[in-house]
Amino acid sequence: MSKRQFKTESKRILDLMINSIYTHREIFLRELISNASDAIDKLCYISLTDDSVTAKREDFAITVSADKDARTITVSDNGVGMTEDELENNLGVIARSGSLQFKKDTEGDEDAADIIGQFGVGFYSAFMVAKKVTVVTRSYKEETGHRWVSSGADGYTVTDCEKDAPGTEIVMELKDDSDEEKYGEFLEEYRLRGLIKKYSDYIRWPIRMGEETVNSMVPLWQRPKNEVSDEDCAAFFKDTFFETKDPASVIRVNAEGTVSYKAMLFIPGEAPYGYYTKAYEPGLRLYANGVMIMEKCADLLPECFRFVRGVVDSPDLSLNISREMLQHDRQLRVIANNLEKKVRGELERMMKSEPDKYRVFFKNFGLQLKYGAVDDYGMRKDELSPLLMFRTENKDELISLDDYVAAMPEAQKFIYFACAETYAAAKALPQGEPVREKGYDILCLTDHIDEFLVNILGQYKEKPFKSISDEDLGLETEEEKEELKKAGEENGELLQFVTDSLGGKVVETRLSSKLIKHPVCLTAKGPVSIDMERNFIAAGAAESEHVKAERVLELNAGHPAFKALKDAYEKDKDEAANLSRLLYALSELMSGLMPDDPAEFTDLVCDLMK
Numbered sequence: 271m272s273k274r275q276f277k278t279e280s281k282r283i284l285d286l287m288i289n290s291i292y293t294h295r296e297i298f299l300r301e302l303i304s305n306a307s308d309a310i311d312k313l314c315y316i317s318l319t320d321d322s323v324t325a326k327r328e329d330f331a332i333t334v335s336a337d338k339d340a341r342t343i344t345v346s347d348n349g350v351g352m353t354e355d356e357l358e359n360n361l362g363v364i365a366r367s368g369s370l371q372f373k374k375d376t377e378g379d380e381d382a383a384d385i386i387g388q389f390g391v392g393f394y395s396a397f398m399v400a401k402k403v404t405v406v407t408r409s410y411k412e413e414t415g416h417r418w419v420s421s422g423a424d425g426y427t428v429t430d431c432e433k434d435a436p437g438t439e440i441v442m443e444l445k446d447d448s449d450e451e452k453y454g455e456f457l458e459e460y461r462l463r464g465l466i467k468k469y470s471d472y473i474r475w476p477i478r479m480g481e482e483t484v485n486s487m488v489p490l491w492q493r494p495k496n497e498v499s500d501e502d503c504a505a506f507f508k509d510t511f512f513e514t515k516d517p518a519s520v521i522r523v524n525a526e527g528t529v530s531y532k533a534m535l536f537i538p539g540e541a542p543y544g545y546y547t548k549a550y551e552p553g554l555r556l557y558a559n560g561v562m563i564m565e566k567c568a569d570l571l572p573e574c575f576r577f578v579r580g581v582v583d584s585p586d587l588s589l590n591i592s593r594e595m596l597q598h599d600r601q602l603r604v605i606a607n608n609l610e611k612k613v614r615g616e617l618e619r620m621m622k623s624e625p626d627k628y629r630v631f632f633k634n635f636g637l638q639l640k641y642g643a644v645d646d647y648g649m650r651k652d653e654l655s656p657l658l659m660f661r662t663e664n665k666d667e668l669i670s671l672d673d674y675v676a677a678m679p680e681a682q683k684f685i686y687f688a689c690a691e692t693y694a695a696a697k698a699l700p701q702g703e704p705v706r707e708k709g710y711d712i713l714c715l716t717d718h719i720d721e722f723l724v725n726i727l728g729q730y731k732e733k734p735f736k737s738i739s740d741e742d743l744g745l746e747t748e749e750e751k752e753e754l755k756k757a758g759e760e761n762g763e764l765l766q767f768v769t770d771s772l773g774g775k776v777v778e779t780r781l782s783s784k785l786i787k788h789p790v791c792l793t794a795k796g797p798v799s800i801d802m803e804r805n806f807i808a809a810g811a812a813e814s815e816h817v818k819a820e821r822v823l824e825l826n827a828g829h830p831a832f833k834a835l836k837d838a839y840e841k842d843k844d845e846a847a848n849l850s851r852l853l854y855a856l857s858e859l860m861s862g863l864m865p866d867d868p869a870e871f872t873d874l875v876c877d878l879m880k
Contacts, residue, residue, distance in 0.1 A: 275425045297398075300470055300561060307474065311474075313351075316350065334478070338457045342442060343441075346440070353416070354430075358428065403420055404440070470561060473487065474560065490502065491534035518631050531585075535554070537616065552577075558588065571610060577634075660715065666693075688712050688715065698860075705738055722802075739793045757781055775866065790856055792823060795820040802819065851874060
């Protein structure tokens, strides 16, 4: 027996591969089971053409066991095994893969097995938990076995040994426990079973612990569609993702071509707890030939569809792939683009064919679609805007923008909207009076993102969005505009007096073209609206931090309150100033804002009552 050195690697390189390619130490079991599965795949394939191989498919299995006293974990298979040269080539040269070579040798053969491992580094993940690794193997071509022993980058030994049957047995002697790492946890049977179920549940060969087969072997998404009922899919969804309610929809994908993959996606029936918080982690389960690569791969769907749960399984992805590598993986990008189209198509189908179900979905996840339409300066607005829904003054239930536009009278040029804290408040905004008088419907926007959303959308089906708080609602004739301008000039001194009386709270006081029944309303100049300001306040922004609107006080020249203000201005400037402050406070309340000085407002009302 002689000590041999790794051909190309040093301890530094070995440590780098272990610590950079694999994020979690528990991954070692997944890697060794995948290697064992590959070994069985190879022998199963060889048996199809080599009559000397008598192995039976039903006898193939992988065995996992632990010995607490010896602090060892053993993973064994009855697959193809290795000769001494193969041991040297596969385990003596880090990053050389026998599976990859086998895959190349059988390329183009439809009977060739789908070999999982490709990079040849999975075996070395054993050193993340083991201080010593022993490999006992016998090739199906030989009668003699070989023992490979290594304690890491210092080298390894290879000796001949007896082994009853072809296959490979890997024995890991675990590292000693420390305050930081408890390697002994992997000796617990429940822990090993949990790792098998988590990462290797769908390996095609039985994985046994004692007499029990731990894994399921055939994943639901790999079965023919006619063999899987809706109830099976719902049960899988609830069991796998710990949901209590059936999914709203199931999307099954079986894609072949440049990139082959299968997927089973679920649109949940309700929003998970904490969904709209930073703590929620989105992502699909990503598999390579039934072996889980990543539990939550967020790169498979855009942020706007982060509510989707499910699994994606592709033979074209490698097990030995990190999250950083995934972001630049061409196959993954192809899969992600296709899945995005599938999800959007299913939502469009639901909206058209199952509107009641879609409304429930939108109540759960509509806010996410709105975020998606706003993100990246509206990059996805054209794809997402047909999926959006809103309540309107005339429709208490959610309707689509298509429905709103289809119901617009021929003379209506704009999609009118009102922003407020609640649906009732939006319906009550006095700025909408002239729109209502025309018989036009108004979108009632109550989510904090809504005003940003309509600004990003700009228009829908060539119909521009217009806030009922805009100065020009596009409803007045030129004669009406001229008449209002003239009345404003005639009352110029009074309007300036009101502005001055409010001590900088407004930038302008004007006569309103909007008000019909109400005496006053508050609007804004510039890009920051009253609703935006209200959202900053609701978000808890400090006085010095939140963006303020340039407020404009609009008065209804035909309302008795304006006549009372005019009379007071001519007779008693102090009373006129008090009325100005009172009207301003009323305009704040009607806009969903608290008066700047509630005590002063109370006193003004009490004085009026006297």
